[in-house]
Every structure is written in C-alpha cells, then in structure tokens.
Amino acid sequence: MSPVLNIQNIEKTFNQDTVNVNKALDCLSLKLEQGDYVTVIGGNGAGKSTLLNAISGTIITDSGNICIDGADVTKMPEHKRAVYLGRVFQDPMVGTAGKMTVRENLALACRRGEKRGLKRGISKENEDYFRSILADLDLGLENRLDTRIGLLSGGQRQAVTLLMATIQKPRILLLDEHTAALDPKTAAKVLDLTDKIVKEQNLTTLMITHNMKDAIKHGNRLIMMDKGRIVLDMRGEEKRKLTVNELLRLFEQKSGTVSDRMLLS
Amino acid sequence: MNYYSIILGAVSLGLLWAVMTMGVFITYRILDYADLTVEGSLVTGAAIAAKLITDGTDPFVALAAAFVGGCAAGCVTGLLNTAMKIPGLLAGILSMIALYSVNIRIMGKANITLLKSRTVYDVLENIGISNDIAVLIFAVVLNAALVGILYWFFTTQLGYAIRAAGDNRKMARAQGINTDIMKILALAVSNGLVALSGGLIAQYQKYSDVSMGQGAIVIGLASVIIGEVLFYRKGFLGKLIAVVSGAVVYRLIIAAVIELGMQPMDLKLFTAITVALALYTPNIKLKLPKPVFKTLKRREGVLNEPRAEYSKH
Missing domain, CATH: 3.40.50.300 (P-loop containing nucleotide triphosphate hydrolases)
Known part of the structure; x- marks a missing residue:
C-alpha cells in the first residue's frame, strides 16, 4: 500500500x-x-x-x-x-465565510472537492445532521444554524472550521x-x-x-x-x-x- | 403634471433601474468590490436592444440579446481580473473605456432613437392598457421574476460557491472552489442584468445614447445602500427585495428634489454627495457619545459588515 x-x-x-x-x-x-x-x-x-x-x-x-x-x-x-485535504488555519477568520450562516458554511463543506451544480445548496437531511454534529461540540451552536459565522467567537469559528474540514472525510x-x-x-x-x-x-x-x-x-x-x-x-x-x-x-x-x-x- | 403621474413615472423608472441595481448588488455585496464595467455594459445593453429593434428584431429577443452582450462584457472584466491579475477596480475601468468604443460600433453612431419602433411596453399597450401602467406592470412582473430567479440561483450549490468565493477566497479554495471561475461567473451574471436594464431603459425613454451609462455605478451603489438602510432584512431574499426597493426610493428622491426645484444638471453631484455621506455614516460612531452609537449600531452592521465582525473579536 x-x-x-x-x-x-x-x-x-x-x-x-x-x-x-x-x-x-x-x-x-x-x-x-x-x-x-x-x-x-x-x-x-x-x-x-x-x-x-x-x-x-x-x-x-x-x-x-x-x-x-x-x-x-x-x-x-x-x-x-x-x-x-481538510484544512484549519491559524486565523479563525480564514476558515469560514463570515457573511454566510453556520448552516451555509457547513453545506459548502459537505461538497468539498465535488461538483457544485444547480441543485439546492442545502437539503433537509443535511440539516438534522448539522444539528447533531454541532451539538457534539457542546458550544450551543446547534440552535444557531442561521447565525452569520462572523458573529461567532474565534473559538467557535475554529470549532466549526474543524467540523468543516472533516465533515467530508x-x-x-x-x-x-x-x-x-x-x-x-x-x-x-x-x-x-x-x-x-x-x-x-x-x-x-x-x-x-x-x-x-x-x-x-x-x-x-x-x-x-x-x-x-x-x-x-x-x-x-x-x-x-x-x-x-x-x-x-x-x-x-x-x-x-x-x-x-x-x-x- | 400632477403628483400621481410623477410618482408613477418614478416608480416605473426605479423598477427598470432596479434590474441594474441587482447586478451592482452582486458585485458590490457578493464579490465585495465596485465593478465599473457597469457604466459601459448598461449602454451595451441599450445599444444592442436599440440596434436590433430598429433593424426589425422582436423587442423581447432584443432584450435577451442585450443580456447576453452584458454577460460577455462581464466575462472580459473577469478575465482581466483573474487570468491577467489586474486589480478589480482597474479591470472595470478598462472594460468601461473599451466598451465606449464597442457601444458606438454596435449602434454605428453615438445614439439611436426608438420613437417610431415597437418596444416591449407597446406589446402590453396593445391589449388596452395605458402606456404608464403597461410599463409599471411589465417592470413589476420582471422584477418579481428576477428576484425569484436570483434567489434560487444563489441558494444552489453553485450560488453558495460564488458567495463563498466573494466572501473568503482562502476558505473557498480550501473547500475546492475555483474562485476565478466563480468571479467570472458572478461578473457575467451581474453585467448581464445591467445590460438588460439598459435595454429596458432605452425602450422606455425611446432612445439609446452612448453616454447614458455615466454615473450608473454611483446610482447603483446609492440604490443598494438606500435599500439596505431602509429595508434591512436578514436572508438573501430579503436583501434582494431591499435592493429593488432601494432603487425605487432613489428614483422617488430624485423626482422629489427635481420637483422642489433642483436643476437636473446638479443631480449627479447630489447623488455623489448622498453616496459619500451614506458610506461615511458607519464611521461617524467613533465621534459620537455612546447612547447615539447604540441606536446606530443596527444600521452600522448593515453598512459595514467586515467592521462589525472585527469589532466582535
């Protein structure tokens, strides 16, 4: 191998x-x-x-x-x-799109390296999955799916970035x-x-x-x-x-x- | 002239310019820079539509052609910016200047009149609606359709990718998004809308002129900012509706100041000062005592998002 x-x-x-x-x-x-x-x-x-x-x-x-x-x-x-590759950067601002919501950022990461077409950017089953992995972080983010990432703290952003880097193995x-x-x-x-x-x-x-x-x-x-x-x-x-x-x-x-x-x- | 027809005219014209404003919104808010191609591509749309209509083409087909012409102009700016690494502002200026020549080439002269030609508005008029109302109905339907289409487009996987590319280039690339292609695509859609708007305006005012795009970017920015301040909404759909409303309010303001006696030649100065003040507003808080700052805070978040983000950390 x-x-x-x-x-x-x-x-x-x-x-x-x-x-x-x-x-x-x-x-x-x-x-x-x-x-x-x-x-x-x-x-x-x-x-x-x-x-x-x-x-x-x-x-x-x-x-x-x-x-x-x-x-x-x-x-x-x-x-x-x-x-x-999944990547997390030193600057918490870099790993996420600040003007987009937590949900939209995670949805983007779901298709890392895949074709992005004219299908819905986010689907219903995504949403439940997002909630469960956010709940695992234990940062209270599972109820903030519609919050702009830019409003989260550096630590929260970094945690989300880590999820985004690994959501698609x-x-x-x-x-x-x-x-x-x-x-x-x-x-x-x-x-x-x-x-x-x-x-x-x-x-x-x-x-x-x-x-x-x-x-x-x-x-x-x-x-x-x-x-x-x-x-x-x-x-x-x-x-x-x-x-x-x-x-x-x-x-x-x-x-x-x-x-x-x-x-x- | 009574107030009814002044307001009606302003709303209709506002809705026609709103199509351009949506284009400006895409570059200014999604790609995060002011694209000056607009000044040229607006005329390109008007020129293509006017030329085709006087040559006997169906006015709707002429509008579609205007859209495509604008897309092409946007692609050129995008390629200047990405493939040739020319800064966005400069790439826009180069396209704008180049389009001046191109637009005269398209028309064969500096302006074309459509006084004797059939326009898209006449089609509605034929079924027994007065011209004013026909324009309004057409503009409302078109804007509703465009808002719907853009909302759909920017919530697809591709739309998300474009927004991410404009918001955070490094992040987008790390997520496997070809940021150059996204930029070109956004510029194409944006300038397509701008040219479509040019085609609509030319048919409304019954002429196309090579200098009709002058100041278009400032009008677009003014409309975007007015919309965001007056009709701030969360979510992408709300933002699009706010932008359209902003374009209408801008025309109403212009109609009002002219009614109050302002000379038309002073309008561009007036618009420029309005935009300058609107862009300055978020910075005023630094000089104001705290309580005033608090009331400004909500709007500040709208006008200057990056600043609001950084202040959080």
Missing part, C-alpha cells in the same frame, strides 16, 4: 536572486502512513507553514514530488487538491497552528475536539504547533523542522517519553538557537 502522503525532495525558495533570498524548504522528504497523527514544531521561519502550504497547493514547489494516495499532485492547483487533515489565536481554555477545548475527531475517523493528520507540551501530548509522531529541513522525527514509545526539557535541548542542539516563543510555551 502506498503511503497516504509521500513527499520527495521538495524545494521552495522565496525571493530567488535577491538579497532576501530565503530557502523555505530544502530538499525535504516526508512519508505519512494511514493514521499517522504528526505534530510539527520548529522556530519561526523553519518552514512549517511553507510545508503545509506546499501540501495544500497554496504554493507550488520549485522541485520535487508530492503524492497523495499514490496520485501525483505536485502541479495540481489548490482548489483541485481540496478533495484530499479528508485523506489528510492539515492544522496550521489552529489554536494559536485562541485563549488557553478555548485552545485546550479545540485541541481535545481535534483529538476526538482524528481518533473517531482515524485521520492522517499534520498539526503545526508552537506549544511544546501540546506537541508531545498529542499525536503519535513528532517532527522538528529547522531551515527548511526535518531535523528530528520521533514516533511511538520514543515520542511518548519525551519531556519539554529534553525537546528544548534537542532543539538547541539541532538549530543552535532557542526561540523565545518556544521557551514561553
């Missing part, structure tokens, strides 16, 4: 041939097997977001190959790749620091929800985080990035035994610096 995600030697350089030249991805390779739940850590500018953007097609890589489920998607435009779930903009309590809630959904659907997941504790606590595999490369890849028992201190030590050793933001978390 081919791996769910197979990245081979991808490179991406921003501002090529200028003084600001920035090699964001440097001959990076990564394989994800079915059910891998990988946390990604690394300092600012390590290439974490660029990696996710390369997978989602927001940026097209300069060289190398990206395969999802054995299909080569290296040059496939972002909106076509969406069929494989994705091959890979991409989470780009999706709790970084939330207060600690809400962040913990959204993370718990993430774990629950990933476990229920046995999703292959890639989650960027700046929080070392979260990186250790969640998932079954951890990768650390620096200067566009993967410098550490731990899994299973080895990962479970990690401590924040040990991870920090490894980080210093691999990159030679300590990120302020990582120390704080």
Whole structure:
C-alpha cells in the first residue's frame, strides 16, 4: 500500500536572486502512513507553514514530488487538491465565510472537492445532521444554524472550521497552528475536539504547533523542522517519553538557537 | 403634471433601474468590490436592444440579446481580473473605456432613437392598457421574476460557491472552489442584468445614447445602500427585495428634489454627495457619545459588515 502522503525532495525558495533570498524548504522528504497523527514544531521561519502550504497547493514547489494516495499532485492547483485535504488555519477568520450562516458554511463543506451544480445548496437531511454534529461540540451552536459565522467567537469559528474540514472525510487533515489565536481554555477545548475527531475517523493528520507540551501530548509522531529541513522525527514509545526539557535541548542542539516563543510555551 | 403621474413615472423608472441595481448588488455585496464595467455594459445593453429593434428584431429577443452582450462584457472584466491579475477596480475601468468604443460600433453612431419602433411596453399597450401602467406592470412582473430567479440561483450549490468565493477566497479554495471561475461567473451574471436594464431603459425613454451609462455605478451603489438602510432584512431574499426597493426610493428622491426645484444638471453631484455621506455614516460612531452609537449600531452592521465582525473579536 502506498503511503497516504509521500513527499520527495521538495524545494521552495522565496525571493530567488535577491538579497532576501530565503530557502523555505530544502530538499525535504516526508512519508505519512494511514493514521499517522504528526505534530510539527520548529522556530519561526523553519518552514512549517511553507510545508503545509506546499501540501495544500497554496504554493507550488520549485522541485520535487508530492503524492497523495499514490496520485501525483505536485502541479495540481489548490482548489483541485481540496478533495484530499481538510484544512484549519491559524486565523479563525480564514476558515469560514463570515457573511454566510453556520448552516451555509457547513453545506459548502459537505461538497468539498465535488461538483457544485444547480441543485439546492442545502437539503433537509443535511440539516438534522448539522444539528447533531454541532451539538457534539457542546458550544450551543446547534440552535444557531442561521447565525452569520462572523458573529461567532474565534473559538467557535475554529470549532466549526474543524467540523468543516472533516465533515467530508479528508485523506489528510492539515492544522496550521489552529489554536494559536485562541485563549488557553478555548485552545485546550479545540485541541481535545481535534483529538476526538482524528481518533473517531482515524485521520492522517499534520498539526503545526508552537506549544511544546501540546506537541508531545498529542499525536503519535513528532517532527522538528529547522531551515527548511526535518531535523528530528520521533514516533511511538520514543515520542511518548519525551519531556519539554529534553525537546528544548534537542532543539538547541539541532538549530543552535532557542526561540523565545518556544521557551514561553 | 400632477403628483400621481410623477410618482408613477418614478416608480416605473426605479423598477427598470432596479434590474441594474441587482447586478451592482452582486458585485458590490457578493464579490465585495465596485465593478465599473457597469457604466459601459448598461449602454451595451441599450445599444444592442436599440440596434436590433430598429433593424426589425422582436423587442423581447432584443432584450435577451442585450443580456447576453452584458454577460460577455462581464466575462472580459473577469478575465482581466483573474487570468491577467489586474486589480478589480482597474479591470472595470478598462472594460468601461473599451466598451465606449464597442457601444458606438454596435449602434454605428453615438445614439439611436426608438420613437417610431415597437418596444416591449407597446406589446402590453396593445391589449388596452395605458402606456404608464403597461410599463409599471411589465417592470413589476420582471422584477418579481428576477428576484425569484436570483434567489434560487444563489441558494444552489453553485450560488453558495460564488458567495463563498466573494466572501473568503482562502476558505473557498480550501473547500475546492475555483474562485476565478466563480468571479467570472458572478461578473457575467451581474453585467448581464445591467445590460438588460439598459435595454429596458432605452425602450422606455425611446432612445439609446452612448453616454447614458455615466454615473450608473454611483446610482447603483446609492440604490443598494438606500435599500439596505431602509429595508434591512436578514436572508438573501430579503436583501434582494431591499435592493429593488432601494432603487425605487432613489428614483422617488430624485423626482422629489427635481420637483422642489433642483436643476437636473446638479443631480449627479447630489447623488455623489448622498453616496459619500451614506458610506461615511458607519464611521461617524467613533465621534459620537455612546447612547447615539447604540441606536446606530443596527444600521452600522448593515453598512459595514467586515467592521462589525472585527469589532466582535
């Protein structure tokens, strides 16, 4: 069986041939097997977001190959790749259409990667389903189907985005620091929800985080990035035994610096 | 002239312009930018309809052709914006300028009179209704039909996709929506409606002129904003009805100020000032004490949605 995600030697350089030249991805390779739940850590500018953007097609890589489920998607435009991917972004504003209602947003997500024709945008059976999955969130959203998403709080929006990313089971779930903009309590809630959904659907997941504790606590595999490369890849028992201190030590050793933001978390 | 016929005329004309206003609503509120193609495509519709009618084509067929011509103009703006990455406002300006030449080409001259030609309104007149009432009936039926069609269209899967693409491009792409195609489609529908409106107006005033589109975008924006402030409704259907009502109220206001003695040449200045003030209103709250702000809050949400959203966080 081919791996769910197979990245081979991808490179991406921003501002090529200028003084600001920035090699964001440097001959990076990564394989994800079915059910891998990988946390990604690394300092600012390590290439974490660029990696996710390369997978989602927001940026097209300069060289190398990206395969999802054995299909080569290296040059496939972002909106076509969406069929494989569920995505949640750092900014809660980005994942949902603020002027549309909760119901309309969920209905949009139901057809991710499918043809959108002249059939009703929403059907009756959708509605009961929406109510039940919203009720599972335990945020009182099941009675607010007709509320504009823009009126919800950041945490609520992020929770809905997570539902939207997984309502149509994705091959890979991409989470780009999706709790970084939330207060600690809400962040913990959204993370718990993430774990629950990933476990229920046995999703292959890639989650960027700046929080070392979260990186250790969640998932079954951890990768650390620096200067566009993967410098550490731990899994299973080895990962479970990690401590924040040990991870920090490894980080210093691999990159030679300590990120302020990582120390704080 | 008595007040009855002034009001009747204003309502009829308002309803004919309402068709254009729905087009402006699609770009301004759904795609979230003011599309200046309107100034050209309105005339394109008028030109196509006038030319075909004087050539002996059925006036209804001429209207359909006007719609298609507008769609084509919208597609061009859409391609300039998406395929050639020209900013929306500039893409609209380029189309508007280009259409000036195209419109004269269509008509073969700068204007065409329809005084001796049969129009869509004459068809109703033939069954024994006076001209004023015939226009009104035709306009009401047409607007009701268009509101119905647009409501249906924008609640289909495709309609949702267009709205999402206009609202949040990143989200739409992440959901597998080709935002470029959606933008082109919305611009085509929008300018099709604008051109249809041009065709209707030309037949109503019995002439088509290359400069009749001047200021159309401002009239459209004024109508959209008036509609939203006076008839704010939740839901897409309510918004469409509000927009149509806004276009009628705009014409009533214009009829009133002319009746009060304003010179017709000052109308564009008057409209521009009205729109500027309406766009400024949501920002006034910053300078007002709190109690006043509260009463303004509901309307503020209507006029400046993104601002209302951000203030929430």
